[in-house]
Structure formats: C-alpha cells, structure tokens
Amino acid sequence: MLTMTGVSKRYDTGDLALNDITLTVPAGQVMALIGPSGAGKSTLIRCVNRLIEPSAGKVVLDGDDITRVRGSALRLSRRKIGMIFQNYALVERLSVMENVLSGRLAYVGFWRSYLRRYPRADIQQAFHLLERVGLESMFDKRGDELSGGQKQRVGIARALMQNPKLLLVDEPTASLDPKTSRQIMRLICELCREQKLAAIINIHDVALAQQFVDRVVGLRAGSMVFDGHPSELSPAVLTSIYGEEDWSVPTDTDNNDDDDSGTDKLVDTLVAGSHP
Numbered sequence: 001m002l003t004m005t006g007v008s009k010r011y012d013t014g015d016l017a018l019n020d021i022t023l024t025v026p027a028g029q030v031m032a033l034i035g036p037s038g039a040g041k042s043t044l045i046r047c048v049n050r051l052i053e054p055s056a057g058k059v060v061l062d063g064d065d066i067t068r069v070r071g072s073a074l075r076l077s078r079r080k081i082g083m084i085f086q087n088y089a090l091v092e093r094l095s096v097m098e099n100v101l102s103g104r105l106a107y108v109g110f111w112r113s114y115l116r117r118y119p120r121a122d123i124q125q126a127f128h129l130l131e132r133v134g135l136e137s138m139f140d141k142r143g144d145e146l147s148g149g150q151k152q153r154v155g156i157a158r159a160l161m162q163n164p165k166l167l168l169v170d171e172p173t174a175s176l177d178p179k180t181s182r183q184i185m186r187l188i189c190e191l192c193r194e195q196k197l198a199a200i201i202n203i204h205d206v207a208l209a210q211q212f213v214d215r216v217v218g219l220r221a222g223s224m225v226f227d228g229h230p231s232e233l234s235p236a237v238l239t240s241i242y243g244e245e246d247w248s249v250p251t252d253t254d255n256n257d258d259d260d261s262g263t264d265k266l267v268d269t270l271v272a273g274s275h276p
C-alpha cells in the first residue's frame with residue numbers, strides 16, 4: 001500500500017508543481033492519474049520514487065518512509081517500485097530474456113547481472129512472466145526486433161521481475177495504436193489485480209483509463225481536483241480538471257480493436273459517465 005501525505009513540490013524556478021497531495025493507493029488498486037499538460041502528473045510519479053525530491057510531505061510504501069531514507073535504504077525501498085515507461089526503456093541490443101532479467105539487477109548486483117549469471121529461479125520466473133505477457137516464443141529476439149506493443153510487454157515483465165509492491169506507469173500507451181493500447185492497459189490492470197500490486201498510471205487517454213482502472217485522480221495546476229470511481233467522470237468533472245470543452249463532440253481517434261466497441265462507444269461512455 002502507498003500513502004502520500006501532504007506532498008508538495010516547488011521547483012527551483014518557483015513553479016509549484018504539486019500542492020499538498022494526500023492519497024492512499026491500496027494493494028491491488030489501479031489508479032489513473034489524469035490532468036492537462038503541466039498539471040503535475042509526472043512530478044507526482046517521480047516524487048513517489050524520489051527521482052524528484054518532494055519539497056514537503058511524506059511518502060510511505062509498504063511501511064517504508066521513502067521520504068526519509070537515503071543510500072542503500074533508498075535502493076532497497078526502490079526495489080519495491082516497478083516502473084513502466086512510454087518509450088519502453090529497453091536495452092535494444094539485448095535479448096528479450098536479458099531485458100526481462102535486468103529487472104533483477106537490484107537483487108543480484110551489477111557484476112552478476114553484467115556477466116548474465118542469474119540464479120535459476122530468476123530465469124524460471126522470467127520464462128513464466130514472458131508466458132504471462134504472451135512473449136514466450138520471442139525470448140531470444142533482440143529488443144530492436146520487436147514492435148512497440150511487444151516492447152511494452154517486455155517492459156511490463158521486467159517491472160514485475162522486481163517483485164514490486166507498486167507499479168509507476170508513465171504514459172504506457174502514448175506510442176501505441178488504439179487496439180494495442182487497450183491490450184496493454186488490460187494486461188497491466190489484470191496483472192496488478194492478480195499480484196495485488198498498487199499502481200499509478202499517468203495517462204492522457206481518459207476514455208482508455210475509464211475502461212480499465214479502479215480509480216481516477218484528476219490533477220489541475222498541481223492540486224487534486226477529483227478523486228473517484230471512473231463512472232463519476234461526468235462532463236462537469238472533466239471540465240473541472242481540463243477546463244471548458246464540449247465533451248459530447250467525438251474525437252477522430254481510430255479504433256480497430258476486435259473484441260468490442262469503437263470510438264463512439266468510448267465517447268458515449270465518457271459523456272454518460274457510465275463504467276462498462
């Protein structure tokens with residue numbers, strides 16, 4: 001479980017990027033973080049793992065006060081946080097298997113990892129995860145031989161190799177087509193529920209978030225202006241987060257998923273505020 005209490009961030013430039021954020025994400029809950037560009041979403045995610053130092057407040061994960069630890073204690077706390085990135089952050093010249101195993105780096109140490117001497121149990125876990133994300137037949141392909149969706153599946157498996165308590169997910173679908181985006185969101189959410197992981201997903205695609213997550217937090221100018229179930233995302237709420245807009249006008253987003261729905265349905269869902 002993750003708890004943020006009174007977290008604020010003021011950059012050296014004087015910008016107040018986060019203003020007194022208090023929230024708890026229980027184990028197994030997938031929370032989407034939405035808000036306009038510059039609202040503070042990336043800053044919030046990076047304050048959780050201290051890639052950015054909060055100016056005030058406290059972040060506690062699984063009993064560890066992350067805001068107080070440093071050095072090796074901070075590294076131990078960070079092992080509990082898996083990250084999934086928009087640009088996948090794979091080592092392209094390494095194989096799928098090696099990329100997944102690199103999720104154990106914080107456990108096995110640099111040299112063992114460099115020499116690719118992973119314990120047998122780690123290799124078994126990596127195979128199991130590759131099977132779970134649907135890439136078992138690609139274990140020996142190079143990172144640069146994969147499609148965007150396949151790369152993101154490797155990124156997910158690598159994050160899970162850490163045996164994390166929390167996943168921080170930064171725009172996981174921003175570079176993917178609509179169908180692959182849905183598959184990736186579905187996979188992340190299913191895995192979080194299966195493994196009882198808390199997750200924060202920074203995402204711009206509100207309709208996509210609404211379809212898969214348990215909870216949505218809306219940021220505007222660094223402050224939390226919404227915290228609720230996806231079904232509560234009414235046009236009025238969207239306006240409070242993003243500002244004035246005619247939310248009934250469909251976007252031109254292409255949607256070619258084969259299992260159900262299309263853009264119209266997503267827009268209808270948003271406008272009606274219902275959760276499928």
Ligand SMILES: Nc1ncnc2c1ncn2[C@@H]1O[C@H](COP(=O)(O)OP(=O)(O)OP(=O)(O)O)[C@@H](O)[C@H]1O
Nearest residue numbers: 011012013015017036037038039040041042043044
């Ligand atoms: N390193 C920095 N130094 C100074 N100000 C920063 C820095 N990084 C971000 N900011 C400011 O903090 C605010 C929040 O930025 P942040 O990147 O967290 O927003 P965001 O919601 O993630 O935006 P986007 O959706 O465009 O990625 C913005 O006003 C931004 O200009």
